[in-house]
Amino acid sequence: MMKRSAILALILAFLLAVLAGCSSSSTSTSDQPAANAKTIASTVPSKPQTDNQESRPPAANPQPSGDRVLKVHFLDVGQADSILVQFPNGQNMLVDAGNNDDGPVVVSYLKSKGVSRIDYLVGTHPHEDHIGGMDNVIRAFDIGQVYMPRVTTTTKTFEDVLLAVKEKGLKISTAKAGVTVLDQGSLKVNFVAPCGSNYEDLNNWSAVTRIQYGSTAFLLTGDAEAQSEEEMLASRANLKADVLKVGHHGSSSSTTPAFLKAVAPKYAVISVGAWNDYGHPHKETLAKLANAGVQVYRTDRDGTVVFTSDGKNITVEKLGSTIRPRAPDAGGVVAPTAPVTPTGSKGGYIGNKNSKKFHRPDCRWAAEIAPQNRVEFKTREEAVAAGYVPCKVCRP
Ligand SMILES: [Zn+2]
Ligand SMILES: [Zn+2]
Structure with missing residues (x-):
């Protein structure tokens, strides 16, 4: 068990590290209401954005050479995201x-896959289903640059990541709209979100990565929801992509019609777990994608999905159950790993009016609910009847 002071020191280290990688040509202004990060930001000078970028010279020929390919692996990690x-x-x-x-x-x-070094490690936002395994990854590989949005949370999961970053002597660069990760002629990688610096929902802090190789492009949206999508559209950044990693596991909170139209993908990938507690992907999202003629891949059905681009054409391969053992019936049975717990026996449940999720009172997510968003239910049934979905961490 870490001491509170040690945890605070880690978070402070995170903030300072993030600030060190901060861009001075930021599109986000610093006169937003002050989060902790903001407060410190105003006292620490920023370095120019070029510090965030690869110093490698750009390729002489902007056309991709035919034998070199870009591979994007959407790993089957259940109700979570991980993309190599x-x-x-x-x-x-x-x-x-x-x-x-x-x-x-x-x-x-x-x-x-022969990876020994991760040159760019991106934690889209500090939710467990995105950064949970990051401490293992940081310890297992040689790591180049680490990117995360400039937001903190007090979960053990987040602290574990900060600890691993610190142990390795790494620094965290700010992931936000306008930051270029790589620009080598035919290969360009940049962030198109978060555009702002003040969000109520951690999902809207999601770093959204656009990868362009030759005439093909990928857009990886994390859990960005409608608010962030609107801001990306307003920013007039190039959002077009052949392959869209659908926001927030196919939740109806993401993939607005305007955003989908702007991205205009040929393929979509939904990173989602069988038996998930959220009903992801939502049928509204699937309908929108179907109406737009987008070919959809889902990690709960297709397992790990790998896209290969030669700069002109994209091919898709479904690896099936390469990572997770599949359920005998992925059609909706209860996961064998789900703990069997009595319902309604622990003095009620806590709901979050904002996320519409409900938790056991001792869940760490319940502890994070702002007082004005907090609602109590006597029984599980009451919460479900009110339209709340169970938290997948505490599984109420
Ligand atoms: Zn998520
Ligand atoms: Zn999230």
Whole structure:
């Protein structure tokens, strides 16, 4: 058990590290209401954005050479995200690392693909289903640059990541709209969100990564929801992509019609777990994608999905159950790992009016609910009847 002071020191270290990688040509203004990060930001000078970028000279020829390919692996990590990007220049990027339990499987999948160094590690936002396995990844590989949005939370999962970053002597660069990760002629990687610096929902802090190789492009949206999508549209950044990693596991809180129209993907990937407690992907999202003629891949049905681009054409491969053992029936039975717990016996449940999720009173997420968003239910049934969905961490 870490001491409170040690945890605070870690978070402070995170803030300072993030500030060190902060861009001075930021599109987000600093006169927003002050979060902790903001307060410190105003006292620490920022470095120019070029510090965030690769110093490698750009390729002489902007056209991709035919034999070098970009591979994007959407790992089957259940109700979570983890995406391995293998660039044609030999570098690797990992965007998210699944839940805490997924750390070892993410590590072994990457090793099976010959990865020994992750040049760019992106934690889209500090929710467990995105950064849970990141501490394992940081310890297992040689790590280049770490990118995260400038937001903190007090969960054990987040502290574990900060601790691993600190142990390795790494720094965290700010992931936000306008930051370029890589620009080598035919290969360009940049963030198109978060555009702002003040969000109520951690999901809207999601770093959204756009990868362009030749005439093909990928957009990895984390859990960005409608608010962030609107801001990306307003920013007039290039959002077009052949492959869209659908926001927030296919929740109806993401993938607005205007955003989908702007991205205009040919393929969509929904990173989602069988038997998930949220009803993801939501049928509204599936209908929108179907109406737009988008071909949808789902990690709960297709397992790990790998896209290969030669800069002109994209091919898709479904690896099936390469990472997670599949359920005998993925059609909606209860996961064998779900703990069997009595319902309604622990003095009620706590709901979050904002996220519409409900928790056991002792869940760490319940502790994070702002007082004005807090609602109590006597029974599980009452919460469900009110339209709340169970938290997947405490599984009420
Ligand atoms: Zn998520
Ligand atoms: Zn999230």
